[in-house]
Amino acid sequence: MADGRSSASVVAVDPEKAARERDAAARALLQDGPVQSLMQYMTKGLELTVPYTLKVVVDADKLGRAKEVADQVLLSAWSLADTVLNNYNPNSEVSHIGKLPVGQQHTMSAPLKRVLACCQRVFNSSGGSFDPAVAPILDVLRAALKPGAPVPQEELKSLMSVCTMPNSFLIDMDAGTIARKHDKARMDLGGVSKGYIVDYVVEKLNAAGYDNVFFEWGGDCRASGTNARNTPWMVGIVRPPSLEELKNPPQDPPFIRVIALDNEALATSGDYENLTEGPQQRLYTSIFDWKTRSLLMPSQTELAQVSVKCYSAMYADALATASLIQRDPVKVRYMLDRWRYVRDTVKDYTAYIRENECVARMFEVATESAEMRKNRIAGSLPARVIVVGGGLAGQSAAIEAANCGAQVFLIEKESKLGGNSAKATSGINAWGTRAQAKASIMDGGKYFERDTFKSGIGGNTDPSLVKVLSVKSADAIRWLTCLGVPLTV
Known part of the structure; x- marks a missing residue:
């Protein structure tokens, strides 16, 4: 794969080959898996000239009621979009x-x-x-x-x-x-209204008791729970048309990346949307660029498309538009880095430049992509793993080893599993979690590392290990949550 794994652009040696490889890998991720017993209600249509798709996954006996509730939520959303946000x-x-x-x-x-x-x-x-x-x-x-x-x-x-x-x-x-403040003052909320409606639909359905929901309107989407196969919702990010294809874009464009949504949203802004032909047959978008003091134009050498993954579709929508206007992946990186640990957290982004197939995306230190994990497991020899101790750490190690295909033996001297973690009255410490973001708690790694280091004074406290513990703490919380462990932190 030729995609960049850091927040700087990576130039592929063979751009055309890189594009083909990315598309093949992306489409493989979107293939159907084994069908489960869950049923899916899906509806598509066109609203305010923009196409939408809604999917709600429920047990078979609840499908009829889900359809009724989903249709009511959509009607409410369209009314809100037209009567409040439509300029x-x-x-x-x-x-x-x-x-x-x-x-x-x-x-x-x-x-x-x-x-x-x-x-x-x-x-x-x-x-x-x-x-x-x-x-x-x-x-x-x-x-x-x-x-x-x-x-x-x-x-x-x-x-x-x-x-x-x-x-x-x-x-x-x-x-x-x-x-x-003056008689010319007016607003155009086109850069954020779609995202708000996407949030509205998903949140209303979640509040009605439907946890597994996917809604997409005009390229802005948000998902909660899992799909009908009990796997994460997957969204493909399409490759923008070349400058030569702008007037007649391909009907089935290739993918540059596929994103998994874990109760998250994804919005994309590109310089090929809503184009108008002007003097000398030049094409213009409907986005104003303060740098050039004119309408944004499609570019070969500057950012052509930015996709932002965020907890909120509304913020993803606005930030994707703001990032596209920046036209520079370095500026985008600096801007979006400030959104890592706030209420409406940015979890990832994909920035694309046409020339030489440049792709930049967010990369978090000490994380492992799905591709890296797959290659690591594939390169491992068959193993039998013995885990001594059935506490939280031991059980976590056993689960991970089993997920990697190993035969696992868990040895615990007590009559019950859980160890000290089951007996402790304290919580599990972490920073950068979704719960903190929703509560607008501005935590940071330095405080976690300071407190962890202090707690080990007099013993063996390795600063480098404390750093790893800090960086991985939110991932640990997310991992436990995915297993169904009830946490409040």
């Missing part, structure tokens, strides 16, 4: 705000408040690259693409001086209000 609907809430008298406060609905909170965070994180307040600028630039239409430079200059979130709107999250 093409003149009667929507976001359109209403754009018509308010300057200074008049509007009390935001709960959905809009949540969306704008996301917009503010990503605006600040991206240095203003992601900015829904550029709607007036977009309208002028799109109109200028029409044949014979002039480019009103003075009007654009005037709009660019005032059309930013801080300059256009006074937003008070505590009071839940928003007001316009």
Whole structure:
């Protein structure tokens, strides 16, 4: 595989061969596995001109009720998308705000408040690259693409001086209000609204008792639980069309990567979406680029596509758009690294440049990819493993050895398994867990390592081993959770 395993781009020696290898491996991961007894309700359609797919996996006797609930949730979601977030609907809430008298406060609905909170965070994180307040600028630039239409430079200059979130709107999250600061102020929430609706559908179905859900709308998707084969939901990231293919993209594009979703979301933004032809047959996207002060154009040498995996589809959507506007994988890495241990954690990203098939993705130290694990196990000799001690560590080692194909013997002197872990009243320490992120707990490895090192003073405390324990602590929690061990940390 030619994909980069670090957060810097990797250039393949043979780009065409690398693309074929990636596609073959990706499609293999998406092949059907053994069919289980679970049933799947699936519905597809087109809403607000955007295709969607919903899958809900339940026991056979609950399929009818699942269909009824899922259809109700979808109807509610489409109504919300149109009446609150759709700036093409003149009667929507976001359109209403754009018509308010300057200074008049509007009390935001709960959905809009949540969306704008996301917009503010990503605006600040991206240095203003992601900015829904550029709607007036977009309208002028799109109109200028029409044949014979002039480019009103003075009007654009005037709009660019005032059309930013801080300059256009006074937003008070505590009071839940928003007001316009000037008469040109309007918002375009197209870079975040799909993600919000995806979150809404999955969260509503989870709250209704359906744990195994997959929903995709216009390339933004989120999954919870497992699919009908009781395996993780897998999503293929397609290879962007070449510059020569932009006007007639392939119907069945190859994959550059496949992502497994573990109660996570994935959103992709590319420079080939919603293209409009302008003067001299140049193609333009509907995204405003502050760097060039024009609409983003497809590029051979800069980022063409960015996919972001996150706990939230809304944040993944906004961050993918912000990353694409950065157009530089180094800038994307620095920006997304700051989202590793926050409430809406970024778990991975895939950034793609057309020239020489450059691919960059997030890599966490001391982790093992599925491919590395497969190769490691395949290269191991058949083994019989004896584990002495049936405590938490011993049982974990036994399970891992069994998963690798070994014959395992677990020896425990007590009448019950569990060891000291079963007797202890304390918890299991970790940092960077999903539970902490949801609770907005800003933990860090340095505190974990400091406390662990202090607890071993007087004994044998190896700093390098403490570091490994620290880095792997969240993985340990995730591993235990996957086994069904109830944890609250």
